[in-house]
Amino acid sequence: MKKLTVNEELTLTCPDSFREMTREELDTAFADTNRNRAGIRDGERHVILVVQWHRANVLLAALTDPSTALRGTEFRLRRLLKDHEYRRTGTRSRQIAGRNAKSFRYEYRVQGVLQEGEVFLLKKKTMIYTIYTYTRVPAADEARRTIDEVLDSVRL
Numbered sequence: 602m603k604k605l606t607v608n609e610e611l612t613l614t615c616p617d618s619f620r621e622m623t624r625e626e627l628d629t630a631f632a633d634t635n636r637n638r639a640g641i642r643d644g645e646r647h648v649i650l651v652v653q654w655h656r657a658n659v660l661l662a663a664l665t666d667p668s669t670a671l672r673g674t675e676f677r678l679r680r681l682l683k684d685h686e687y688r689r690t691g692t693r694s695r696q697i698a699g700r701n702a703k704s705f706r707y708e709y710r711v712q713g714v715l716q717e718g719e720v721f722l723l724k725k726k727t728m729i730y731t732i733y734t735y736t737r738v739p740a741a742d743e744a745r746r747t748i749d750e751v752l753d754s755v756r757l
Contacts, residue, residue: 607639607652611698611730614754615650616747619643627651632681641751648744649735650751657727668703671722674731675705678720685709690717697723697732698757708738717741719748725757 603619606612622630622640630651631638640651679687691706702723709716715738723730732752736744 603641605639605641607730608637608654608728610725610728610757611652611654612754612756613641613650613652613751615641615751616643618645619648622649622651643747646744646747647737647740648747649733650748651733651735653731653733655729657729670729671703671705671720674720674722675707678707678718682707682709685711695721695752697721697752698725698755700724700757702732715739717744721752723757730757 602614603617604612604614605621619641620643622642626642627638627640628634630640630649635653637655638651638653640649642649675689679689687707687709689705689707692704693706694701694703696702700723702721704719704721706717706719709718717736717738719734721732721734723732732755734748736748
């Protein structure tokens with residue numbers, strides 16, 4: 602098992618088949634150069650997990666509702682993936698690092714292959730963490746089990 606530490610406080614453990622994504626891979630995948638992002642990928646299982654973080658000011662952090670923040674994230678994704686048959690497929694809540702994390706799941710198509718993504722949001726005081734997961738739909742059931750194992754390992 603491998604460990605990844607993000608922002609010097611969030612750690613996760615993943616199977617040895619994962620490797621840390623390079624800065625170039627992250628910049629290409631997200632079409633920007635945000636430095637507050639780290640990711641892992643398993644090329645054989647077609648699983649990617651990316652953690653992005655930012656510090657909100659104290660007042661904004663106190664007023665930020667995870668559901669509202671997720672709606673903003675979904676709006677941006679829907680706009681970015683409009684030419685890729687974006688479709689929201691559900692929502693859920695789960696515990697990550699002892700905190701209630703809300704998420705939404707969606708599908709989109711890349712080069713004819715149906716992909717599944719899920720976005721989780723969790724807070725630690727004024728730090729907001731957004732966790733993006735991606736997999737191919739044909740392998741989604743097995744990939745979700747792997748993703749859930751990695752999410753179960755997250756510590757803050």
